[in-house]
Amino acid sequence: MRLEARGLKKEIGGRELYRELDLRVEQGCTLAIRGPSGAGKSQLLRHLAGLDPNRSATIVQAGSISLNGRDYEQWDPFEWRSQVCSVPQQVPRLQGAPAELEDRIARLSVQRDRKSDDPRELAVSFGLSTELWERPWTELSIGEGHRALLAILLARCPAVILLDEPTAALDPDATAAVEERLKGATCVWITHSSDQAGRVGDEILTLSGETDAD
């Protein structure tokens, strides 16, 4: 699967974050995204994931995005989001344990008939113990929670995974484990580390957050 975007533009509250932005991520490749805080990196992931309406009271976004040559507009939006899956920067407040989240996600109507990997196996490859699968989210550290969430979403085999600083809360060993496991996956990966961008990115996109006023 190939993710391609042309002429992307986004404004929030009248502030233009990016415009005329093109990007392309080939199957099995990673596009690393860098840039200062507030440059619009996370907003770009939301744009690609189809999480924001194209036009609302505060947001204006435009441009074309396609997956394997099929335009976003031709996709069922729910199917698109299950294929171009965004992993948030922070684990939100969730009820129950990772096992329950795994079960509920597997039962979503759009996910029900999809093949999936074993998230526990993925979690182990991220350096986690399977014992924490039954522990409440509130008892997990930030790093454990993030890796458990990443394992659950990655196990659903999305075509593209959008990662917002997935290793920000991890120690070097865990970071290396995550980077290693994600090799070969099709990713858009936001990072503040130029070293990490160099390690994981087949290509690197830098957002400056500055656009020329017309």
Place this chain on the structure above:
Amino acid sequence: MPTDGPITITWIDLALCSSLLLANGAVSMWLGLGLGRKLLIAGLRTVVQLSLLGLVLVHVFEAGNVWLVVVMGTLMILMASYEAVKRAGRRYRGVHRDVFTSLLLSASASMLFVSLLVLQTDPWWAPRYLIPLLGMVLGNSLTGVSIGLERCLSSFDEDRPAIELWIAAGAHPWEAARPTAARSLRSGLIPILNAMSVAGMVTIPGMMTGQILGGTEPGMAARYQILVMFLIAGATAAGTTGVVLLAVRAMFDEGGRIKRSVS
């Protein structure tokens, strides 16, 4: 003291009762609560509104016109909707329409059920039964609806990151917001559940009290009260469910993306 009919209450009796409000006002002044003016206005509103209601009901009962009953019922539902939105404190575009729709459907369905199947009044719209029962249903439903709506909208803000995680995984709005909606529904139903739990133990409900004071035999008054409580519980559950479902629907666009329109 006569026991077989209501004691006639004169305006002098009411003036005497108002001394209790004056005592409240005195306490407010003594403690500097600044509630004197509000007490005065609330007291005056009670007198004016209930006296007017009494006058209107006399005419509605005498007229025996179904359309008059329908118009009055619709007005009551409109006012209950307005009050429910006001109490909820938070709103979104279309909230008045959604609350009105929920209250209209839940109140109409429960009133028709009771009129046609339980009381079997003749005609089904007999105003002597329908209007007071509708008033009790709406008075209680609007509490449940306003609490459910407020909890739904505030929880939606608090739970937004979790809801968005579900959306990002491909969930449909209802799949993503189900826990939030369930919590809101529970909150909306707590007042009526509490009222049912303590009825007759800690409190003697208002309608039963009124009927006993009006000379009804206590056993019959209790049965009427049970009927009213079940009616209220059914209508509150239906109204709160409706408003929470409509509020959840209003939070998403047609593509299942979260709108940002709650204020």
